[in-house]
Amino acid sequence: MDAVSTMEEILRRIISLRKNLEEDLKHISHHIQKMDEEVFNFVVSRLKKEIEIVKRYKPPVRPAIDPLVSSYLGVYSGLEFAGEYGKLMGYPSCCIESFKSVRFAIDEEHLKEAESFKGEGKFAVVITSGFIPCSLKCREAWRRCLIGVVSQREYKRIIKLEEELSRELPHYHGGYTEYYEKIVLLSPTSR
Ligand SMILES: [Zn+2]
Numbered sequence: 001m002d003a004v005s006t007m008e009e010i011l012r013r014i015i016s017l018r019k020n021l022e023e024d025l026k027h028i029s030h031h032i033q034k035m036d037e038e039v040f041n042f043v044v045s046r047l048k049k050e051i052e053i054v055k056r057y058k059p060p061v062r063p064a065i066d067p068l069v070s071s072y073l074g075v076y077s078g079l080e081f082a083g084e085y086g087k088l089m090g091y092p093s094c095c096i097e098s099f100k101s102v103r104f105a106i107d108e109e110h111l112k113e114a115e116s117f118k119g120e121g122k123f124a125v126v127i128t129s130g131f132i133p134c135s136l137k138c139r140e141a142w143r144r145c146l147i148g149v150v151s152q153r154e155y156k157r158i159i160k161l162e163e164e165l166s167r168e169l170p171h172y173h174g175g176y177t178e179y180y181e182k183i184v185l186l187s188p189t190s191r
Helices: 003-019 023-034 037-057 067-073 079-088 093-100 108-115 139-143 152-168
Strands: 124-128 147-150 180-184
Touching (some): 003 023, 003 037, 003 079, 023 067, 023 079, 037 067, 037 152, 079 093, 093 139, 108 180, 139 147, 152 180
Antiparallel strands (some): 124 147, 124 180
């Protein structure tokens, strides 16, 4: 599984939910089916454009889905359906459960775990923004390109990708300006 294919899978599901009601994604199915044609097409085209950009960068971890797309999908207002949204976004069930137990942010525990990733050529831990793993070591999250450790070179490329995404897909969704959470591993003195 690579970052692009995980995003293509989300797009495929959104298009499928427009026509087919899925039992495990009932709320989102209804929501997507109620959208105006115009809004739905806009959501699909934004996501396609985001995927096209990501394809050129091939990052090891996928960026967050365009905030405007997420907002139209109701991600931010549907906290009571966190399980469904998590599933649509391809999050592992262990991480969805941990999120539902009110672990809403990257916390001390995650930062402590990050320490153990320190090593030669390892510059930072990157996580898909909006995704809160049950653990930084969650194997399923790594497999699904939601967490990774990058070198300084890869890190710079990720910053470039973020810049291009915000330039090409402008939005005014406050409180959400980055597509990745980043935990830099080097201590300030060794930089
Ligand atoms: Zn997990």
